[in-house]
Amino acid sequence: MKGIVVDASVALAWCFPDEHSEYADDVLDALEGQTVVVPSVWVLEVANAVLVAERRKRIGKADIVRFVALLGNLSISEMSVPVGGILETVIPLGREHGLSAYDAAYLDVAVRTGLALATADGPLEGAARKAGVVIWTSRKSGKGKR
Numbered sequence: 507m508k509g510i511v512v513d514a515s516v517a518l519a520w521c522f523p524d525e526h527s528e529y530a531d532d533v534l535d536a537l538e539g540q541t542v543v544v545p546s547v548w549v550l551e552v553a554n555a556v557l558v559a560e561r562r563k564r565i566g567k568a569d570i571v572r573f574v575a576l577l578g579n580l581s582i583s584e585m586s587v588p589v590g591g592i593l594e595t596v597i598p599l600g601r602e603h604g605l606s607a608y609d610a611a612y613l614d615v616a617v618r619t620g621l622a623l624a625t626a627d628g629p630l631e632g633a634a635r636k637a638g639v640v641i642w643t644s645r646k647s648g649k650g651k652r
Contacts, residue, residue: 507543508539508540509541509542509583510533510542510621510623511623512533512537512544512624513612513624514608515625517530518556520573521556521569521570521573522564523565525626527626528644533642533644540581542580542581542583543615543619543621544584544585544612545615546584546611548584548612549584551608585618585619587614592607595610595614595618596610596611597610599613599617605633609633612630613630613634616637617637617638617639622640623639623642625641
């Protein structure tokens with residue numbers, strides 16, 4: 507599979523002006539012709555953040571429409587974790603690296619697929635490095651998580 511594991515912190519930077527980053531823009535550019543690979547919890551994590559941001563007046567309905575259209579133009583592959591897999595992979599990864607189950611799910615997807623992980627989350631980045639996961643770095647600008 508050709509793609510990048512993209513966590514919610516990067517995807518939400520495409521939506522929230524106050525979280526905008528060159529790194530997130532570079533990830534988006536790099537996704538042309540590639541697949542966004544995410545754990546199945548990703549869509550709910552992103553949707554919840556957008557809903558909370560709207561309630562707090564950080565973004566409006568037009569921003570949400572634009573963001574959803576952007577996501578709709580991407581090739582997104584959701585990877586589920588069977589119930590048994592939660593006990594076998596997600597919980598042990600969370601325990602070992604001090605991550606939430608949500609972040610451990612991103613790490614699990616990156617480990618299972620061997621794909622690079624794009625994240626703006628420091629603890630997740632550190633855990634991924636310890637687990638031998640490559641952190642996505644921009645070839646265009648040379649910027650990114652190192």
